[in-house]
Amino acid sequence: MNINKNITGIILSGGKSSRMGSNKSLLKLGDKTLIERAVDLMRGCFEKNILITNEPQLYEFLDVEMYEDIIPNLGPLSGIHSGLVNSKTEKNFVISCDMPMMKREIVNYIASFNSGKEIIIPFDGKKIQQLCGVYSKNFTESAAKILNGELLNNSFKSKKKSVYDLLEQIGCEKVDVSKLTYFNSYIFLNINDPDDYKKVQELI
Numbered sequence: 001m002n003i004n005k006n007i008t009g010i011i012l013s014g015g016k017s018s019r020m021g022s023n024k025s026l027l028k029l030g031d032k033t034l035i036e037r038a039v040d041l042m043r044g045c046f047e048k049n050i051l052i053t054n055e056p057q058l059y060e061f062l063d064v065e066m067y068e069d070i071i072p073n074l075g076p077l078s079g080i081h082s083g084l085v086n087s088k089t090e091k092n093f094v095i096s097c098d099m100p101m102m103k104r105e106i107v108n109y110i111a112s113f114n115s116g117k118e119i120i121i122p123f124d125g126k127k128i129q130q131l132c133g134v135y136s137k138n139f140t141e142s143a144a145k146i147l148n149g150e151l152l153n154n155s156f157k158s159k160k161k162s163v164y165d166l167l168e169q170i171g172c173e174k175v176d177v178s179k180l181t182y183f184n185s186y187i188f189l190n191i192n193d194p195d196d197y198k199k200v201q202e203l204i
Contacts, residue, residue, distance in 0.1 A: 006091060007111055009042030009049035010083035011035075012076055012131065013059070013097045024191050025097045026058070029204050034191065038097040039064055045107050046093060050086060052079040071147045076131055077163045081143040084135060096131040098190045100200055105182040110134060115173040119166075122188070125178035129188045130163045133172075142170060 013025045013035055025035040032040070035051075039062055042049045053059055056066040067086045069078040080094055093111050095102065106122065110133055113120050121133030142152055143166055149159050152169040159165070177183050191197050 002108075003047050004045060004108075004111060005047045006089060007046050007048075007134070008083075008087040008089045008092045009046040010080070010087065010092050010094045010135075011038050011042055011049065011051045011064075011097055012079040012083070012094065013038075013051060013053040023055075023058070024197075027191065027197060029100055029200060034100055035059060035062065035097045037100050038095060041102060041104060041107065042093070042095065044104050045111065048087075048089060050083060052082050071144065074147050074161050075163075077143060077147055077161060077166060080135060080163065080166075081140065081147060084137050084140040084143065087137055090137050092135050092137060094131060094133060094135050096190060098192070099132060099188060100191065101184075101186045101189050101203065102132065103182055103187060106177055106180070106187060107132075109177065109180065110175055113173070113175050115175075117171060117173040119170060119172035120175060121167070121172055122177045123174045124183075124188050125176065128167075128172075128174055130167060131190075132188065139166070139170060142166065 026033050050065045052067055054068050067082050070082045070085055071078050110120055110122055118136030118138055122129045146165050147161050156169050186203055191200055
């Protein structure tokens with residue numbers, strides 16, 4: 001097993017889980033929680049891994065380095081920003097903890113994709129998956145500006161303070177993974193509500 005020493009895995013566990021009704025990161029699939037699955041996946045790919053959470057006391061059992069949002073309560077971009085600030089590597093692989101069907105092969109493919117762009121995210125044939133991809137530490141300041149309501153260029157109108165805004169203003173490499181032999185339609189399935197949880201339970 002090849003473990004990448006030059007990329008930091010950034011695991012996001014900052015969602016409010018309002019549609020689920022409970023903290024979805026601690027839901028069990030088989031004998032492991034969603035957050036354990038995400039940490040195990042990243043540890044199988046990268047030597048350095050950090051968890052971004054505003055409730056670190058819940059995850060002490062994971063034995064992983066943890067950081068809270070620096071600019072809180074603004075969604076996944078807050079977590080990405082904190083991850084980039086606290087990472088010590090130029091390249092970083094961001095993943096949300098609620099994507100339990102993700103495969104190591106997909107992560108490694110995206111992480112090793114040769115691109116001139118510094119944000120590299122997968123395209124599944126229908127849409128981009130912005131919470132599963134490579135983010136350069138170079139964009140720490142840009143993320144902070146968007147979180148603070150600034151525009152990076154005058155031609156862009158939205159101030160939603162979202163990951164989508166970051167990608168739209170900076171640009172990214174969209175990698176089509178839908179033709180890979182190890183791809184399937186459930187790879188990017190994320191758990192947002194009880195129906196999603198039930199569906200994933202049937203697939204595991």
